[in-house]
Amino acid sequence: MTxxxxxxxxxxxxxxxxxxxxxxxxxxxxxxxxILPVNNLTTLPIPEERLxxxxxxxxxxxxxxxxxxxxxxxxxxxxxxxxxGGIDRKTAMALQSETGVDGxxxxxxxxxxxxxxxxxxxxLTLTTNADDPRIRQSGAAALTARDNPGLFExxxxxxxxxxxxxxxxxxxxxxxxPSGAPGAARQRYAPALLYRDxxxxxxxxxxxxLLPFKNRSPRPYAGEIIAALFAAQLAKLPQVILLDPGTAxxxxxxNRLIMEGGVSLDQAQTLFGDLQADLLLTGTVSEYVEAxxxxxxxxxxxxxxxxxxxxxxxxxxxxxxxxxxxxxxxxLGTVLNPCRLAEEMVRAGLATLPPRKES
Numbered sequence: 001m002t003x004x005x006x007x008x009x010x011x012x013x014x015x016x017x018x019x020x021x022x023x024x025x026x027x028x029x030x031x032x033x034x035i036l037p038v039n040n041l042t043t044l045p046i047p048e049e050r051l052x053x054x055x056x057x058x059x060x061x062x063x064x065x066x067x068x069x070x071x072x073x074x075x076x077x078x079x080x081x082x083x084x085g086g087i088d089r090k091t092a093m094a095l096q097s098e099t100g101v102d103g104x105x106x107x108x109x110x111x112x113x114x115x116x117x118x119x120x121x122x123x124l125t126l127t128t129n130a131d132d133p134r135i136r137q138s139g140a141a142a143l144t145a146r147d148n149p150g151l152f153e154x155x156x157x158x159x160x161x162x163x164x165x166x167x168x169x170x171x172x173x174x175x176x177x178p179s180g181a182p183g184a185a186r187q188r189y190a191p192a193l194l195y196r197d198x199x200x201x202x203x204x205x206x207x208x209x210l211l212p213f214k215n216r217s218p219r220p221y222a223g224e225i226i227a228a229l230f231a232a233q234l235a236k237l238p239q240v241i242l243l244d245p246g247t248a249x250x251x252x253x254x255n256r257l258i259m260e261g262g263v264s265l266d267q268a269q270t271l272f273g274d275l276q277a278d279l280l281l282t283g284t285v286s287e288y289v290e291a292x293x294x295x296x297x298x299x300x301x302x303x304x305x306x307x308x309x310x311x312x313x314x315x316x317x318x319x320x321x322x323x324x325x326x327x328x329x330x331x332l333g334t335v336l337n338p339c340r341l342a343e344e345m346v347r348a349g350l351a352t353l354p355p356r357k358e359s
Contacts, residue, residue: 033059033103033126034067034095036084037076041221041228046112054165055107055124058172067101075099085224086246087133096129103128103136106244108228110142110339111290117145118160120167121339123232124175125244133244138235139175141167142340182236185351188326189344191317194352200305200314202239202356209275210234210245211252211263211282213301222288225339226301229346230281239356247275265311272308279314280306287320290338296323297338299345315353319345 035056038048056066075081075095087095087104096102104127111121121142125135143166145157157163210231215223227245234242251257251274257267263282271280283303291297300320307314321344323335335341 032065032067032101033105034072034075034099034101035059035069035105035107036072036087039085039106039108041108041110041224042112043220044112046109048109051107051109051122051164051168054168055105055172058168059105062172062176064176067099071099083246083249085228086244086249087127087129088244088246088250089131089133090250091246092127092129092133092244093131101129108224110225110228111337114160116158116160117336118157118163119144119337120160120164121337122167122171123228124171125231125235126175127244127246133247135231135235135242135244137175138232139171139173139177140229140232140343141170141174142337142343143167143170144336144340146336182233182347182350185348186344187348189319189321189341189348191319191345191349191352193316193318195313195316196352196354197312197314199310199312200307200354202354205239205241205356206278207241207243207276208234208279208281208305209243209248209271209277211248211259211271211280212245213282213303214259214262214284215288216284216286217288219288219290222285225288226283226285226342226346229339229343230283230303230350233343233346233350234281237350237353239353243275243277251275263306268306268311278308280308282306288338288342291323291336296334296336297341298322299338299342301342301345303349317349317352319349321345 038051040046040048059066075098079094081091085108086106095104106125108123111119113119123140124138126137127133127135143163145163148155210227213223213227231242231245234240248271251271255270259267263280268280281303283301285301287298287300289298302318304313305315321341323341327333
């Protein structure tokens with residue numbers, strides 16, 4: 001696919017405009033970051049190298065120092081690392097000592113559809129390189145070509161690369177935003193069922209380990225998509241210290257833990273002990289239907305928090321929504337990107353957590 005001269009000019013103007021929106025001095029205090037290869041959670045091949053270059057250029061334009069791609073590739077090759085959806089303690093320490101970077105950026109592409117109407121969604125998480133890897137900043141974007149049709153539908157984007165640039169810049173802008181606020185939750189996406197134990201309090205920031213979400217839907221990677229959106233939203237909560245999911249994954253692999261029916265007490269004891277977590281978060285995705293052939297997305301998932309001291313579930317939600325919820329006239333406000341719908345649902349679900357108590 002080639003760009004016409006007019007399309008190329010439009011792309012450059014849009015890129016320049018969004019780069020002006022990204023803070024000129026990055027909000028992150030990190031000196032240099034390494035970008036891991038893009039994690040593809042779609043069901044089709046995507047241009048991973050092109051997205052990697054776009055992400056790197058956008059971060060550098062925003063003032064973030066990025067480890068050269070060749071050095072990152074050399075490290076991954078020497079350590080034979082294939083999984084790029086998270087980082088464990090050993091790898092984080094090795095990356096810091098061998099390359100000098102003090103943070104790693106993990107990009108996950110959740111949705112990618114180039115044919116009109118285009119659709120794209122991604123999450124970005126920035127994890128510190130230390131003996132206790134934590135996600136300290138995050139950003140996400142979920143866009144479609146029809147999000148802002150405007151008068152006479154002149155706002156519809158027919159050039160997918162323009163949409164792609166817009167999504168990357170929006171995710172980076174949120175990642176580097178000084179406020180880091182998760183955004184307001186909308187009532188129409190509130191959980192259908194909610195349980196919150198009075199013992200769940202945040203007298204201090206609590207360490208949360210994010211475990212894999214079980215996928216019972218036909219959509220491959222649906223569990224990983226919902227987990228990625230939980231990570232992006234949890235990282236913005238002041239009452240939470242979010243461990244990089246790669247640490248939990250490594251503990252599960254090392255101890256051969258398989259959680260087909262949920263977390264057993266023995267498994268929880270192992271995870272709590274190794275991760276030094278206060279809470280474990282896991283869940284199940286039962287339905288994940290993407291908008292196809294003029295339809296709207298539908299999503300159903302559950303999530304639970306298991307507490308370390310008593311091994312009890314202190315918080316659980318069941319969320320089920322469609323892209324047409326709350327829409328009454330002329331389909332205005334219809335959500336066409338399933339990842340945007342899921343993001344709204346996750347944000348509304350986490351809004352039911354108690355806030356951090358002021359000392």
